[in-house]
Amino acid sequence: xxxxxxxxxxxxxxxxxxxxxxxxxxxxxxxxxxxxxxxxxxxxxxxxxxxxxxxxxxxxxxxxxxxxxxxxxxxxxxxxxxxxxxxxxxxxxxxxxxxxxxxxxxxxxxxxxxxxxxxxxxxxxxxxxxxxxxxxxxxxxxxxxxxxxxxxxxxxxxxxxxxxxxxxxxxxxxxxxxxxxxxxxxxxxxxxxxxxxxxxxxxxxxxxxxxxxxxxxxxxxxxxxxxxxxxxxxxxxxxxxxxxxxxxxxxxxxxxxxxxxxxxxxxxxxxxxxxxxxxxxxxxxxxxxxxxxxxxxxxxx
Amino acid sequence: xxxxxxxxxxxxxxxxxxxxxxxxxxxxxxxxxxxxxxxxxxxxxxxxxxxxxxxxxxxxxxxxxxxxxxxxxxxxxxxxxxxxxxxxxxxxxxxxxxxxxxxxxxxxxxxxxxxxxxxxxxxxxxxxxxxxxxxxxxxxxxxxxxxxxxxxxxxxxxxxxxxxxxxxxxxxxxxxxxxxxxxxxxxxxxxxxxxxxxxxxxxxxxxxxxxxxxxxxxxxxxxxxxxxxxxxxxxxxxxx
Numbered sequence: 122x123x124x125x126x127x128x129x130x131x132x133x134x135x136x137x138x139x140x141x142x143x144x145x146x147x148x149x150x151x152x153x154x155x156x157x158x159x160x161x162x163x164x165x166x167x168x169x170x171x172x173x174x175x176x177x178x179x180x181x182x183x184x185x186x187x188x189x190x191x192x193x194x195x196x197x198x199x200x201x202x203x204x205x206x207x208x209x210x211x212x213x214x215x216x217x218x219x220x221x222x223x224x225x226x227x228x229x230x231x232x233x234x235x236x237x238x239x240x241x242x243x244x245x246x247x248x249x250x251x252x253x254x255x256x257x258x259x260x261x262x263x264x265x266x267x268x269x270x271x272x273x274x275x276x277x278x279x280x281x282x283x284x285x286x287x288x289x290x291x292x293x294x295x296x297x298x299x300x301x302x303x304x305x306x307x308x309x310x311x312x313x314x315x316x317x318x319x320x321x322x323x324x325x326x327x328x329x330x331x332x333x334x335x336x337x338x339x340x341x342x343x344x345x346x347x348x349x350x351x352x353x354x355x356x357x358x359x360x361x362x363x364x365x366x367x368x369x370x371x372x373x374x375x376x377x378x379x380x381x382x383x384x385x386x387x388x389x390x391x392x393x394x395x396x397x398x399x400x401x402x403x404x405x406x407x408x409x410x411x412x413x414x415x416x417x418x419x420x421x422x
Numbered sequence: 423x424x425x426x427x428x429x430x431x432x433x434x435x436x437x438x439x440x441x442x443x444x445x446x447x448x449x450x451x452x453x454x455x456x457x458x459x460x461x462x463x464x465x466x467x468x469x470x471x472x473x474x475x476x477x478x479x480x481x482x483x484x485x486x487x488x489x490x491x492x493x494x495x496x497x498x499x500x501x502x503x504x505x506x507x508x509x510x511x512x513x514x515x516x517x518x519x520x521x522x523x524x525x526x527x528x529x530x531x532x533x534x535x536x537x538x539x540x541x542x543x544x545x546x547x548x549x550x551x552x553x554x555x556x557x558x559x560x561x562x563x564x565x566x567x568x569x570x571x572x573x574x575x576x577x578x579x580x581x582x583x584x585x586x587x588x589x590x591x592x593x594x595x596x597x598x599x600x601x602x603x604x605x606x607x608x609x610x611x612x613x614x615x616x617x618x619x620x621x622x623x624x625x626x627x628x629x630x631x632x633x634x635x636x637x638x639x640x641x642x643x644x645x646x647x648x649x650x651x652x653x654x655x656x657x658x659x660x661x662x
Contacts, residue, residue: 284534287520294513301473301507302524303499303576406515410556 128259132331134371135266139324140344141351141363142273146317148352150310151293152205155345156197156213157321159220160190162340164322165329166224166240169249172330174231174239179251179330187322194318198311205296217345224337245336249329266327273320277360289313290406321348350392356404365403424487426451426580426611427472427503432481432491434464434471434635441467443635444481447613448628449580454602454612456622456643459632465615466508468632469584472613473505474498485580504578508585508615510565512572514558518549521557521568525575538575545601546571563594570601574610581605583614587621599625623647 140161147154168186171177177185201212230239233248240246252262280286291299292306299306329335351366369391374384399405404412427449434442442464449455457465471478474495483491485503499505512521519538526535543550546567552560560568566586573581583602587595595618602612603625616622623629626643631652639652646652 284523284526284536287516287523287534290515291513291524294515295511297475297495298507298511298513300495301475301499301505303496305494305496407556407558410517414554 125259128263130371130375132259132263132266134367135263135270136324136328136331137348137351137371138270138364138367139273139327140321140348141355141367142277142360143317143321143324144345144348145352145357145360145363146277146289146313146320148349148357149293150289150313151296152310153210153349154213154317155210155342155349156215156217157317157348158340158342158344159213159217160194160318160321161325161328161344162220162224162335162337163193164190164325165335165340166227166246168322168326169246169329169335170229170239172251173249174229174233179255183323183326186326187319190322190325191315191319194321195311195315198314202307202310202314214342214345217340217342221337221340224340243337245334246329247334249333249335251330252333262331266331269323269327273323274360274364281360285309347388350388353402354392354395356399356402356408358401358404358406358409362402362404423450425449426486427613428482428484429468429472430482430484432468432471432483433479434467434476435479436476440479441635442471442478445630445632445635445637447630449611449613450627451611452606452609453627454606454614454625456626456629457613457615457632458617458619458622458629461617462634463632464635465617465632466584467635469505469582469613469615472498473503473582475505499576502577502579503582504573504576504580505582506569506573506584506586508588510562510569512557512560512565512568514556516557517554518557518560518568519553522549522553522572522575525572542571542574545574545604562589563591563597566590566594566598567601570598574605578610580611580613583612583616585615585617587616587618595621619652620647 140157143157143160144154164186167189168182171182171185172179197216201209204212224240225243228241230237230241236248238248288304288309291302291304292309296306347370351370352363354369355364355366356362370388374380374387380387395402425448427447429445429447431444431446432442433440433444445468447455457468459465467476470476472483474493474497477492481491482489485501490498490501513524516524522538522542523534523536526537548564549568549571552564557565557568570586586598590598599621602614606612614622623643623646629641629643629646630637631639631646639646639649
């Protein structure tokens with residue numbers, strides 16, 4: 122049987138994968154966001170408030186938190202969609218810091234069973250006890266995380282193979298040429314941002330209920346930088362790319378205790394090397410195309 | 423007969439510098455009309471203003487009776503005024519098939535239609551065998567064919583071509599221009615911007631010559647070919 126430490130690592134990989142996929146969606150539309158952790162945080166707080174303080178069912182809270190994150194992402198995107206490149210990246214960073222600073226001041230507590238619960242600024246938000254109250258084991262919760270991750274991957278796999286996924290990639294490669302094809306990139310960029318925000322939200326809400334305690338500091342810029350790097354390492358050719366990035370970082374670097382203290386040095390070096398040798402990651406578009414072709418030939422044989 | 427496209431007094435300026443200075447163009451249905459001139463004459467700027475890539479600073483662009491001056495590119499292409507941009511501009515990370523699908527969007531869908539009409543593959547048979555190869559692996563000539571095919575996927579009423587023979591070898595240049603003649607015979611109206619003056623004039627029903635953003639000459643293609651001043655300025659001495 123898997124021990125709790127290993128299960129925690131595996132579940133962490135699953136939850137952070139959702140955040141990495143969220144950054145990946147924006148990367149394929151040609152935008153670098155340093156702010157996906159904001160939507161992760163918005164959903165973590167709102168979802169946890171819904172289950173812990175309002176007594177809402179888990180699934181409703183999951184949807185509520187993720188929708189709230191998606192709406193926030195859509196609003197930010199609608200305001201910033203006409204800027205791109207560095208300016209867009211800075212605006213996402215600024216928004217994520219606004220959210221983090223807001224959470225540092227945000228206090229909303231209620232007495233539940235004689236205990237004061239709810240977010241309380243820098244002290245964070247503890248007592249998110251849904252998994253204990255419902256006798257959910259770590260193993261069961263890990264399965265739940267991977268079920269949601271699986272559903273997200275299936276949806277994105279089909280989106281990527283559809284005309285919509287192709288439009289995302291067209292915008293990422295050449296926005297002006299995309300316009301010449303009768304496509305208004307603005308609508309699709311906002312849609313991609315909402316989708317990315319929603320998926321980050323799923324991860325955030327699951328994260329809050331997994332760790333039972335959250336604080337604003339968790340959702341700092343480094344979380345956003347990591348989520349971005351996962352796609353750049355794993356590859357931008359398929360939705361499986363960011364998962365490779367997460368598995369390499371959390372599964373390998375964080376879990377091997379010998380190099381644990383040097384994780385950030387190794388990870389930073391890895392990102393630098395990858396950007397030089399494989400600027401679009403391990404599973405970039407060309408490799409994915411070759412793999413797909415090889416798979417097709419193999420199936421044909 | 424009313425022109426399909428009627429451009430009048432078009433001006434385009436970039437930060438105070440006029441690239442196009444009050445030019446007027448008419449394109450009638452079923453014609454090949456060309457705009458020629460040296461580098462920096464304002465040919466591509468004119469084309470980009472017609473398709474909404476640049477907003478004209480003044481003038482009218484009337485397409486099928488509607489003034490489309492200042493419309494965004496994605497709104498213009500939905501009226502089936504379709505541009506094949508200079509430099510072949512493909513989506514290199516997509517396959518040939520996917521690049522062709524990208525031409526489908528003008529019909530107003532949120533998603534791209536995943537179909538390729540048979541007649542497109544009949545016009546460009548070399549693309550049929552390469553549908554699943556990456557667009558980045560195509561040669562210059564093949565890429566130009568793909569760019570043209572993609573333009574036709576949008577079912578244009580007027581196809582605008584920006585330097586379609588740029589960087590191609592002489593055999594490929596001939597092939598591309600032959601193809602334009604065939605498309606014209608099939609009823610397509612074409613406005614082409616070219617530096618390859620002689621061969622373009624040979625296939626053009628009407629032509630305009632630009633110099634420093636101004637229209638300096640216009641007339642039937644064959645007439646301009648016999649104009650000694652034009653031959654001297656743009657084609658060189660002697661005809662081959």
